[in-house]
Structures are given as structure tokens and as C-alpha cells.
Amino acid sequence: MLIDPDKTASLERTIEIVSRSKADMIFVGGSLVSANTADVVARIKQQTKLPVVLFPGNASQLAPNADALLLLSLISGRNAEFLIGQHVNAALQIAKSQLEVIPTGYILIDGGVATSVQYMSATQPIPADKTDIAVATALAGELLGLKMVYLEAGSGAKNPVSTEIVGAVRSAIHIPIIVGGGLRSIADVERAWSAGADIVVVGTAIEKGEFQM
Ligand code: 1GP
Numbered sequence: 001m002l003i004d005p006d007k008t009a010s011l012e013r014t015i016e017i018v019s020r021s022k023a024d025m026i027f028v029g030g031s032l033v034s035a036n037t038a039d040v041v042a043r044i045k046q047q048t049k050l051p052v053v054l055f056p057g058n059a060s061q062l063a064p065n066a067d068a069l070l071l072l073s074l075i076s077g078r079n080a081e082f083l084i085g086q087h088v089n090a091a092l093q094i095a096k097s098q099l100e101v102i103p104t105g106y107i108l109i110d111g112g113v114a115t116s117v118q119y120m121s122a123t124q125p126i127p128a129d130k131t132d133i134a135v136a137t138a139l140a141g142e143l144l145g146l147k148m149v150y151l152e153a154g155s156g157a158k159n160p161v162s163t164e165i166v167g168a169v170r171s172a173i174h175i176p177i178i179v180g181g182g183l184r185s186i187a188d189v190e191r192a193w194s195a196g197a198d199i200v201v202v203g204t205a206i207e208k209g210e211f212q213m
Pocket of ligand 1: 156
């Protein structure tokens with residue numbers, strides 16, 4: 001489950017739902033966050049033993065009290081700031097922390113609607129029907145030594161990443177695949193899993209109380 005640190009009005013209630021569910025871990029982050037991520041992580045950790053994994057939109061969202069960090073490089077984009085720039089800003093702090101660092105290739109795929117990540121990162125998503133580009137991007141990430149690939153349709157996407165793309169990427173690479181963006185139901189999640197996802201991420205639908213687990 002993904003928690004956006006700025007949407008914490010009902011945080012305790014949300015964590016309770018997640019703790020009673022079959023969620024394996026909690027991701028924390030967002031494209032634009034003004035709340036203090038470490039404070040939100042502390043609140044989450046008071047209530048649940050689930051691992052807390054940072055999913056940061058930029059270097060300001062580092063929180064040393066989390067368990068792990070998805071060190072995201074936006075490899076579908078051509079904006080150096082999100083390929084390497086924010087990482088340079090954060091590197092010394094990360095090295096001093098106890099966080100488990102998971103270098104992750106973040107691949108944005110068109111989800112049928114303009115998303116915050118697209119706007120905030122000033123990058124173009126891969127068109128939803130360009131499976132070959134998504135596969136080549138994921139493969140390049142694996143060849144560069146990244147440890148995971150995140151296929152992202154963007155928070156609140158109209159269409160999740162297609163099973164065709166997930167399946168084609170699964171056939172091409174060996175590292176774990178995360179799929180997120182626009183998943184609204186168990187059926188959506190199961191489709192992504194069947195296609196080859198190792199981890200699926202649900203944020204908006206749980207926040208809105210629409211996702212039944
Ligand atoms: C966004 O993939 C996550 O980065 C989750 O997306 O909010 O649409 O579930 P949703």
C-alpha cells in the first residue's frame with residue numbers, strides 16, 4: 001500500500017485497514033509532498049510492524065527511520081534531475097543512514113490521464129501501446145545494474161499498466177517488477193500479478209475506501 005504523506009487526515013484509520021489486510025509493506029512518498037516524511041513514518045511505525053519503504057518524489061522525502069528506500073531513477077524520462085540529480089543531493093545522507101537501498105528503474109507509462117508525476121518530473125510517459133519501448137527501457141535498467149523495475153501508470157491513472165506490457169517486460173528481464181497506478185480492485189491486482197508483477201502498489205483506491213481487501 002502507498003501512503004502519500006500529505007494525505008494523512010485519516011492516516012491512523014488507513015493504517016488500521018492495511019494492518020488488518022493482506023498488505024505486505026507500506027510505501028511512503030509522493031510527487032509533491034510538504035509534510036515531514038520522517039514524522040509520517042514515525043506515526044506509521046507506532047501502529048504497525050509492516051515494513052515501511054520510502055518511495056520518494058525527490059531528495060527532500062528521505063527519512064532515516066524507514067526500513068528501506070526505493071532509490072528511483074526515472075529511466076523512461078530524459079530529465080537528468082530525476083535520472084541522477086536528486087540522487088547526488090541525497091547520496092551522503094543515504095550513505096550515513098541504515099536504510100536498505102534498492103536501486104529501482106522507474107518507468108512511467110501513459111495511464112490515460114495527465115498525472116502529477118508526469119507534470120512534476122517534466123517527463124513524457126511511454127505511450128501505452130509502445131510495448132517495445134517499455135521492454136527496451138526495462139532491459140536497459142537491468143543491464144545498468146538496477147535491482148528492480150517499477151512500471152508506473154501514475155497515481156490516480158485512468159488505466160493501469162496493461163497486462164501486455166507487464167507480461168512482455170516479465171519475459172525480458174530477471175529482476176523483480178513492481179506495478180502501480182490506477183489499480184482499483186482485487187481483480188486489477190490479480191491481473192497484474194498473473195501477468196508477472198512481483199509487487200503491486202495501491203494508493204488512491206485505499207485512501208478513498210474503495211478497495212476491499
Ligand atoms: C502511484 O503507483 C502508485 O505512484 C499508486 O497509484 O494511487 O493510483 O493507486 P494509485
